Amino acid sequence: MLNAATYLRRELLIRLVRAFDEGILREEIDRIPVTLRPKEKESSRCCIYHDRAVIKYRLMALLGISAEEETDEARTLASYLDEILDSSATSSQVGGGTEVFERHHAPLSVCGPACSGCPDSQVVSTPNCRGCFARPCVYSCPKNAISVVGGRSQIDHSKCIKCGKCISACPYHAIVKTTVPCEDACPVNAIRKNDRGVAEIDFARCIFCGKCFMACPFGAVMERSQIVGVLSAMKRGEKLVAMVAPAADRQFPGTIEQLLAACSKAGFADVIEVALGAEKTTAHETAEFLERMESDPKTLMTTSCCPAYVNLVGKHLPDLIDHVSLTPSPMVYTHEMVRGSDPAAKTVFIGPCVAKRSEARRKGVDFVLSFEELGAILAGRRIDVLSCEPHPVERPAAATARNFARSCGVTEAVLDEATGKIPGFTLASKQIDGIDRKTCAMLKLYASGKLQANFLEVMACPGGCVNGPCSLM
Amino acid sequence: MEKVKVEICCGTACYLLGSAKIMDIESALPEALRGRVEIEARPCLNLCERENLGGAPYVRINETEIVAKATLEGVMKRVTELLEGVS
Numbered sequence: 001m002l003n004a005a006t007y008l009r010r011e012l013l014i015r016l017v018r019a020f021d022e023g024i025l026r027e028e029i030d031r032i033p034v035t036l037r038p039k040e041k042e043s044s045r046c047c048i049y050h051d052r053a054v055i056k057y058r059l060m061a062l063l064g065i066s067a068e069e070e071t072d073e074a075r076t077l078a079s080y081l082d083e084i085l086d087s088s089a090t091s092s093q094v095g096g097g098t099e100v101f102e103r104h105h106a107p108l109s110v111c112g113p114a115c116s117g118c119p120d121s122q123v124v125s126t127p128n129c130r131g132c133f134a135r136p137c138v139y140s141c142p143k144n145a146i147s148v149v150g151g152r153s154q155i156d157h158s159k160c161i162k163c164g165k166c167i168s169a170c171p172y173h174a175i176v177k178t179t180v181p182c183e184d185a186c187p188v189n190a191i192r193k194n195d196r197g198v199a200e201i202d203f204a205r206c207i208f209c210g211k212c213f214m215a216c217p218f219g220a221v222m223e224r225s226q227i228v229g230v231l232s233a234m235k236r237g238e239k240l241v242a243m244v245a246p247a248a249d250r251q252f253p254g255t256i257e258q259l260l261a262a263c264s265k266a267g268f269a270d271v272i273e274v275a276l277g278a279e280k281t282t283a284h285e286t287a288e289f290l291e292r293m294e295s296d297p298k299t300l301m302t303t304s305c306c307p308a309y310v311n312l313v314g315k316h317l318p319d320l321i322d323h324v325s326l327t328p329s330p331m332v333y334t335h336e337m338v339r340g341s342d343p344a345a346k347t348v349f350i351g352p353c354v355a356k357r358s359e360a361r362r363k364g365v366d367f368v369l370s371f372e373e374l375g376a377i378l379a380g381r382r383i384d385v386l387s388c389e390p391h392p393v394e395r396p397a398a399a400t401a402r403n404f405a406r407s408c409g410v411t412e413a414v415l416d417e418a419t420g421k422i423p424g425f426t427l428a429s430k431q432i433d434g435i436d437r438k439t440c441a442m443l444k445l446y447a448s449g450k451l452q453a454n455f456l457e458v459m460a461c462p463g464g465c466v467n468g469p470c471s472l473m
Numbered sequence: 474m475e476k477v478k479v480e481i482c483c484g485t486a487c488y489l490l491g492s493a494k495i496m497d498i499e500s501a502l503p504e505a506l507r508g509r510v511e512i513e514a515r516p517c518l519n520l521c522e523r524e525n526l527g528g529a530p531y532v533r534i535n536e537t538e539i540v541a542k543a544t545l546e547g548v549m550k551r552v553t554e555l556l557e558g559v560s
């Protein structure tokens with residue numbers, strides 16, 4: 001969704017690409033905060049100096065450096081850029097696993113100066129209270145936390161358990177629950193305010209689903225980008241192959257084939273639809289499922305293509321580990337296809353997902369770009385998707401594979417594949433459409449057998465990858 | 474009856490910075506005015522260049538008037554003004 005925070009992020013990305021291409025990024029980068037917030041302009045926060053400081057951290061995140069890593073506050077962006085360019089040049093010689101990739105280990109970062117330190121969540125009475133006679137709030141409260149003083153309800157926070165009963169009881173909507181959007185959005189309690197009142201991510205718990213990134217109205221959760229690595233590898237003439245996720249459908253104006261053409265015009269040596277990898281995932285996932293069914297007709301197998309879900313199981317749901325399919329994700333198959341035909345090629349996954357960055361790192365995919373970052377490269381290089389001639393593809397990927405990015409997509413593909421082999425085949429399938437606290441609890445019930453299914457599709461984002469944290473729509 | 478021409482830039486810069494939403498203008502306009510606007514999606518209008526991005530997304534009204542940082546509401550308001558002015 002476009003809002004002022006997204007707008008700024010995108011504007012910075014496009015500026016970065018343009019300055020990089022003009023060869024002036026090093027001179028310009030430290031000026032950008034001032035150019036965007038000159039002293040005669042209005043500020044969006046308390047003052048232009050605060051704005052500028054936050055813009056600097058945003059640019060750091062675009063360089064792939066997290067605010068958490070900062071040791072010297074006076075350090076210039078130009079010097080970070082030098083370091084990144086150095087390490088990306090060496091990493092290209094030694095392949096993955098070098099320091100620059102280590103740095104990208106945690107794809108999310110919280111920028112302290114951008115965090116507003118939202119007050120702890122509370123149930124509060126507002127001036128909408130009319131001090132009514134019936135007092136449903138008082139009667140609905142199980143903890144006797146509400147009294148009416150001077151014609152207005154008052155909540156005793158030492159008693160309140162935030163159950164919300166009074167909120168639904170009040171006909172005037174006079175009682176509200178204030179929220180800490182990042183904490184509320186996080187399904188695994190991985191983001192909390194530290195003792196300075198600033199949000200902090202506990203990376204041992206974080207599954208990189210990106211929900212806090214989407215939720216924070218101050219744009220304080222930032223993604224660590226690899227865009228400079230991609231731009232400089234392109235400049236060095238390396239063979240970069242764009243692997244475009246099925247979720248790209250309808251993200252940009254024009255068709256997938258036009259988007260592929262735009263990528264190749266932007267400087268990718270080759271382009272491939274990840275949906276081709278999804279075809280392989282479908283075949284193997286189906287085979288794996290049938291095998292599991294054969295050895296145990298009561299089996300439960302879950303999908304494994306959502307990396308945030310895989311992280312969730314690994315970090316929080318150990319009982320589900322044996323149930324997660326071992327079939328590689330479409331990204332991994334696509335990466336193998338690319339490397340199979342040219343071992344020297346560098347792969348760049350382009351998608352809407354934060355967690356893919358962690359999977360890519362584990363699986364040796366060289367870079368991940370979000371749709372936003374791809375868009376910035378296209379915009380920076382003045383490429384309009386609509387005016388591109390469709391890229392000639394050998395054959396379009398199967399419709400079921402292109403549909404992987406929507407919820408139920410994987411289930412339908414597997415069912416389709418299985419009925420092709422075994423006529424009349426049926427699945428006892430269920431879907432978890434979006435990971436949140438409630439569905440996490442449901443997943444535990446599946447693990448213990450209290451909820452039943454034989455094929456369980458899990459997507460961290462409601463509706464599927466098409467609604468991923470880095471989708472454009 | 475005169476028509477108002479609205480060219481919405483769908484170049485990638487403008488698209489990323491919000492022009493997609495302005496494309497909804499047709500359906501957002503009141504019934505009575507709908508037939509009186511001519512809406513066109515255009516490739517990069519080359520304005521993002523001139524102002525160093527400062528004002529994307531751009532919309533051009535009646536060939537000459539340029540709306541920078543265009544929003545659906547802003548463009549609708551301007552179009553309504555023009556139509557009511559000439560009617």
Ligand code: FES
Pocket residue numbers: 482483484485486487488516517518519520521522529530531
């Ligand atoms: S993309 Fe709109 S003016 Fe260039």
